[in-house]
Amino acid sequence: MNSIKCIEHLRKFPGGYGVDGSFGQVAAFISGLDAAKDEYLLEGFREWLIVKVGFGSNLGWSILALHVIFPGRSKMHPSGFSEDESKYAGEMLIDLLLEFLKIRSSGGLTGIYHAYITWLRKQEWYREGFPGYLEEPE
Structure with a gap:
């Protein structure tokens, strides 16, 4: 089963x-x-x-x-979520992925x-030339 089918199945039958x-x-x-399969599931x-x-690098x-x-929301730690919020967030995480x-x-x-x-280059803290891989090749 490929990762996408596995994640779709997880959404329907998490207990499985x-x-x-x-x-x-x-x-x-x-x-x-992601760690178990050599498919780079989370790459990007x-x-x-x-x-x-728009933030969070x-x-x-x-x-x-x-x-x-x-x-x-100001508090983003899952330990502060109600059971319903946590289940909703779990479903939404699958949808996002x-x-x-x-x-x-x-x-x-x-x-x-x-x-x-492009987003990085627009940040006020971004310095041209660092890191070098962000610059256009000559």
């Missing part, structure tokens, strides 16, 4: 994977799936989320996903990284 559907367990499962996901939220993908799921994978599978990884680099 030993997951209760909460955000923390869904995020842990996705991280494990963090960058895509940064552009989507210092954050991991799971916290960025929470900023997409609960925009404007599937949306990302659909874009990426249609050749969008280059566009994802281009959008991220």
